[in-house]
Amino acid sequence: MITNFKKNCTSAFHIQSIVVFLIFGLTKSLVANSENPNIVLILADDLGYGDLQCYNSKSIIPTPNLNKLAEQGMRFTDAHSPSTVCTPSRYSLLTGRMQFRTGMKGVFTGAGGPCLIEEKRLTLAQMLKEKGYSTACIGKWHIGMTFYDKNGKRITDQRLKGIQQIDYSRPIPDGPINRGFDYFYGTVSCPTTDYLYAYIENDSIPLPPTKVLNRSQLPKHDYSHDCRVGMIADNFDHEEVDMVFLQKSQNFIKNHVESKTKKPFFLFHSMQAVHLPSFPAKQFQGKTQAGPHGDFIFQMDHIVGELIKTLEDCHVLENTLIIFCSDNGPEVPTALKMRSSYQHDGAAPWRGLKRDQWEGGHRTPLIISWPQQIKPTISNELISLCDIMATSASLVNYKLPKNSAEDSHDMSPVLFGTKTGIREYMLTQTISLDLAIRKGPWKYLDHPSSGGNNYKGKRLQHLVPKGINIKDPVQLYNLDSDPKETSNLYQEHPELVNELKAKLEQFKKSGRSN
Known part of the structure; x- marks a missing residue:
């Protein structure tokens, strides 16, 4: 009897333990x-x-901070920018929609606009704002803004002449704060490249540019040439732009935490680094063995580290999802010079550079970290920056309307290790709106050559693999067996060409690929 009593007690204890464990876990x-x-x-x-x-x-x-972030989070090896250039990638990142669907070719410069994101289109920032987030965009916008002259006429000249016509007393009607962000501090286009060298805060420029840029006062080296003659404000220092952005982002985080609001925050920190011209801040000059551009990459890594440190100091790191990515591959003159001078290949191990549809033009770093939620791992999942929209929606339990995020897939199961193989197809595009589609290892380019850079000219001819004819009308590669895209198989596999071409046309016609 005593034995039975002990058995019953033991069983009851086990059941109770299991229940407590389940309740605790739940x-x-x-x-x-x-x-x-x-x-x-x-x-x-x-x-x-x-x-x-x-x-x-x-x-x-050296990139110690990003190395550490990759060790502690999820590092993706098959991640892609939606486009091979700035403006379209940013549009797609913030909307979950491929930019070619707007019909715009090229990128914005100077006072280029209007905003490419349609007024009624749901953005990542607007979605999070509706879920109670405080939202801020710090840095480079480059998705277009509208500026007016003194007569209230929209400026269409994206060069120096257009900048000189701006009436700075008129508010900007379609900037980040009109597309879901509570606060914006940054520049309209490429900060140190595109004619308007002045900082925008919310919908105005507090200190307008008054002088024409004197380029003779800027650093001179192999990575300093991509800087157009424009108008510059007194508080704009080409070497300090990224440090200004860093301080503004740090202030946003600190002010948000100090306000003791229960609202979460969304910070979009959009760097100048490492776009040409490579003007690292003075404290980073000469800090690497890879010249000014190497120093610039080192500075970029430092900025990531400082943002993470700020989150840690403010005791919010544990419940912060950090996403690090790039808008496209490395710039052509930068990559060529880094290869010849320092044996550093910014596109390694892929073929292609910025503007090219080949992997080097759009396969980019993507690191996602969320302490205690995402296990440290390396993921080979096929993923596009378009997917950040649907993934974020899933994380915050937001039901996306049908007329939004048309090319975005929810990758949250990948982040939590519950599912893989989510994306069957993926689209990429070039500056000229040439398209490619990916299915598993197969990649179909619906155009000849790179879709961007000129490989007929002397500068890039040597990069064309032997046996490749850049005049072939279309291209088909198997990235498993041919990761460098050196064997065009479109003639050997017409059935695959037809299948992928048909799927591409379907995605174009339907207006969505998810």
């Missing part, structure tokens, strides 16, 4: 999901797959 899960995470989206500019040590073991450029 409670822990509910607590973890009871509040939405802060989200910090860091977008580097023209940073290639091979520019970071955590992606390229041969890199001589």
